[in-house]
Amino acid sequence: MTTSPGTKICTHFGTCGGCNYLDIDYTKELRKKEQTIKELFKTYRHLEFRTIVPSPSPEYYRHKIQLPFGRRNIANKTLLTLGLFNKESTFVLDQTECQIQDPGLTEIALAVKQWARREGLLPYNEKSRRGMMKYLVARKSFSTGEIILGIVTAKEDLPHAKDASKRLHTAIQNRIGKTGKFGKIVGIIQNINTKHTTMALGREEHLLWGRPYIHEHFGKHKFRVGLSTFLQVNPIQTPSLYNLVLDEIEPESRVIDAYSGIGTISFWISGNCKEVMGIEENPNSHKTALESVKYNKVHNVRFRKGRVAEVLPTLFGKNYDTLVLDPPRTGLGVEVAETILGMGFKKIVYVSCDPMSLREDTNLLARQYFLNSVQPVDMFPRTDHVETVAVFRNKNLT
Ligand SMILES: C[S@@+](CC[C@H](N)C(=O)[O-])C[C@H]1O[C@@H](n2cnc3c(N)ncnc32)[C@H](O)[C@@H]1O
Known part of the structure; x- marks a missing residue:
């Protein structure tokens, strides 16, 4: 079996919970993903299945990492590890390479791990609730190469925080160098998460060095992006995804962009x-x-701040004709779907990162909308995940 020309299979492949398809050709992976979508929606009549949009780069596309700290016995020594969980989620890998993360972020992860080991910092243990280090969260701008990183700790008092963070900065600089090849570090943050939860980030942040955001550009629009806001993880493919939404927006439309994040889709389509x-x-x-x-x-x-279930009904009767949806993996659910049915949009453009919840929501919307087209977009090469843009038309208005 082959992968893309020149790709070697990662040392962690097979154990790591991240990639599923490093051992097959990328075109084969794309066909599998297309087939998954076709299978899920095969019962919908008159539906147009569009060909999957491949990612311009199936490797090194992830521009955000969120890696847990763990502990492993390596060469008869118990060492702190940093990486993804294994497939069974029983331990955290000692990540030494990654073929889907941006190489600069992999270098940062290696520097952080070495630093934490030297400082004698202990990983947080969920069972005993002891230890300090929970996660490394880091984000790199595709357009400017700027990087911010957050060390998520279980307690506020990082030992010798001031000196330790200086040593961390030096360790990272030494690792990524000054040529800009791996990017440019602009901020180091301590994020404190005292809660026993699956969410990586807590609410409290201390800036240890630099500034707490990166500059990122999407098309002609510029954004300052911090650690805790959502941003598509594959910025190389994001313009294709957003253009598919734009293609569906008729000139002079009045659009609601629900689940808008920092507004990247809203700005992208605003010209139309x-x-x-x-x-x-x-x-x-x-x-x-x-x-x-x-x-x-x-x-x-x-922009309006709030839950879609609460804000959407307040926009009833205000002449919005098109609804763009980009919910989290859980999808819309009954309450939001019912609200949508009562609002009479002419068209719905639904960006989904989970085909299963898209299908459930399609059934909920079926009373008033027919599913016109589904277009898979590969935002997550080498993994099982697939993004879909689905277009719905109002049965009463077409
Ligand atoms: C998949 S992201 C999409 C963001 C944006 N469209 C983009 O392309 O970057 C989903 C967003 O919905 C937000 N969100 C999740 N549940 C929500 C809810 N019930 N009401 C409003 N926003 C929600 C999340 O905070 C996140 O920013």
Whole structure:
């Protein structure tokens, strides 16, 4: 079996919970993903299945990492590890390489692990609730190469925080060098998460060095992105995804962009719209979206903060004709679907990162909307995940 020309299979493949398809040719992987979507939606009549959009790069595309710290016996020594969980989620791998992460982020992860070992820091243990180090979260801008990283700790008092963070900065600089080949570190943050939860990030942040955001560009729009806001992890493929949404927006449309994050889709489609209203619950994402309105001098985009289930009904009767949806993996659920059915949008463009919840939501919307097309987009090469853009039309308005 072959992968893309020149690709060697990662040492962790088979054990690591990250990749599923490193051992097959990328074209074969794409056909498998297309088949999954076709199979799931085969009972929908008159549906147009579009060909999957391949990622421009099936390797090194992830520009955000969220890696847990763990502990392993390596060469008869118990050592702190940093990497993804194994497939069975029973231990954290000692990551030495990764073929889907941006190489700069892999270098950062290696530097952080060496630093934590030298400092004698202990990984947090969920059972005993002892230890300090929970996660490394890092994000790199595709357009500027800027990198921020967050060390997530279980307690506030990182031992000798000031000196330890200086040593961390030096360790990272030494690892990634000054040529810019791996990117440029602009901020180091301590994020404190005292809760026993599956969420990586806590609410409290201390800036240890630099600034807490990177500059990222999408098309002609610029954003300042922090650690805790959502951003597509494959920025190389994101323009293709957003263009598929834009293609469905008729000129002078009045659009609601629900689950808008920092507003990247809202800004992307704004040139074709009379008005766009984004809805987002994460306060940091909402704040970033508002700042971006000023920063980019865009006058037809607005944002409301809150849960879609609560904000959407307040926009009833305000003449929005098109709804863009980009929910988390759980999808819309009954309450939001019922609200949508009561609002009479002409068209719905649904960006989904989970085909199963997309199918459930399609059934919920079926009373008033027929599914016109599904277009798979490969945002997550080498993994099982596949993104889909689905277009729905109102049965009463076509
Ligand atoms: C898949 S992301 C999409 C973001 C954006 N469209 C983009 O392309 O970057 C989903 C977003 O929905 C937000 N979210 C999740 N549940 C929500 C809810 N019930 N109401 C409003 N926003 C929600 C998340 O914070 C996240 O920013």
